[in-house]
Amino acid sequence: MVTETPLEAEVRRLAGSVPDPELPVLTLEELGVLRDVQVQGPGRVTVHLTPTYTGCPAVETMSADIERVLHEHGVPEVSVVTVLAPAWSTDDISDEGRRKLAAFGVAPPRPNRGPDGPVPVTLSVRCPHCGSTDTELLSRFSSTACKALRRCVDCREPFDHFKEL
Amino acid sequence: MTAALALGDDALVLSHRLGEWAGHAPVLEEEVALANIALDLLGQARTLLSSVGDEDELAFLREERSFRNVQLVEQPNGDFAHTIARQLYFSVYQHLLYGRLAAGEGQFAALAAKAVKEVAYHRDHAEQWVLRLGDGTAESHERMQRGLDALWRYTGELFEPVEGLDLDRQTLGDDWLAAVTSVVRRATLTLPTGPQSGGWAAGAGRQGLHTEPFGRMLAEMQHLHRSHPGASW
Known part of the structure; x- marks a missing residue:
């Protein structure tokens, strides 16, 4: 995180502002499921997302929403990767x-x-x-x-x- | 490969069985609880099966003999007490198993560390119901005992070695027996005494041998996908 660039911070802010599809009062950032954002190259971004529960059906919607928001803000190539470790906690x-x-x-x-x-x-x-x-x-x-x-x-x-x- | 299929098939098959309660559970809260447990198991199954192949092909296009789940999880739901007996035997086993896998550094550590927290709720759910039914009315006590007795013969298979799972199966079995015994006693029930695997084919699910009801379950689970290949919502 110490190497986060201003661009990565902006992408993280955008991805983190996406509302949770099942609890829309919460953003993904507030839910704590957004793990990492990496700018791989010009117009190419990878977002690491962790599910709350292993079988959480909202993960697919979250991924689609993140892709849509970043596309709208001029990032053509968005890849959302699901990571399990370390396991998400309500903390x-x-x-x-x-x-x-x-x-x-x-x-x-x-x-x-x-x-x-x-x-x-x-x-x-x-x-x-x-x-x-x-x-x-x-x-x-x-x-x-x-x-x-x-x-x-x-x-x-x-x-x-x-x-x- | 073998271990991922074994654990993935256990989760997938039990998930389907629990899903069969939708629309039939005795009370609304249990309808929701069993569906939620089924969803957790489906999440585990998807992660495990995707790690060794295409999840849909593995779930919907394999024949019965290619499934590696233990026979316990394929047993029909029976009455509610029968389902709870199956939940007790399996969730205690899975909780202990995932706890061990999470503590290691093997290929299942990440999933196990996540799933063990979910399975703790499944185990608690099963234990609370065994206590209520066992220490409830004469009818609920009798049915709970019947469920425990009927499924006992399928419990030995849980502790058979699985290729790719490096575990001390003896202590896993000992811990399981101690935990199940404690719940059963507190519920004023009797721990079954018969053999933990049968003389015929009980205990061979990991080798692809399954009990008769499993074929019918698979037919129902797979028919939509097989009838409409490649269809999507």
Whole structure:
């Protein structure tokens, strides 16, 4: 990253600004799935993308969207490569991404790696509607692979929780 | 090649079986859960099969005898408890296997490091259901026990050597047995006692020998692709 040129930074900004196809409030940059951008030559760019889940069907749409945006900005040759390692984690979602998720009605993931210390801290999942921390798990699986279904005990509303990975 | 096919076929076949629950699951949440687990497995299968050839050709144009999946994953869904028994046996195995592969530096390390986190949820899902059904009503207890008993004979094959997978299969088997035993006991169920592979052909899926229901499953899975070669959405 220390060798990133101004052109690469601009391409990265463009690719990173593409919205997630399933959670359009988040950009790919905020989701943390954009791994690397390399300018291979004049008009030739390679973008490294990592899937949230191995079977995530949104990856193909993300790749097509990145290609389209870069084409529109004058990059004729765009190659999007999927990389698996290091594995994506919900810790890769930015703070701004977490804020947007909550505003959208999806409880953001709790940190996997808490502050350094011997005792792991388990935080409760906060209801994105009323803010109550008294919520219960309905199902570990929900509308997409990355979410769990919960219900707020106080306001009784069900909600999606971006589950920790 | 052999190992990628073995692991890829396990994931592909179980994914298809779980997908058969769509529209039939006992409650909506389970419909969604089983479909999500199937999707995770399909992602693994695509990565593994693409590493050794064309994923569509491998999935849709191979004959039954060319598939290298264990027979456990091809077993029909049965009732919900039967499916959960299959999920328990397989997800505990896969979680332990991927954990080991992720810790190494072999060709499967990257996929395993990613998939092991997903499979942890599959395993948790199966364990929670075994506890609820086993320690539930007399009916659910009986059905859960029946599922565990019926599939036990297919579990030995999980620990057979696979060419290209450098693993200590003995400790993998020991860890699996300890984990399954713990869940089964907490669920007030009884660990099956019979042999873990049958006298006939049980335990030969890795050699391409499959049980009768697998042929019917493949016919359904492959017929669209074979009827309309090269078609796309």
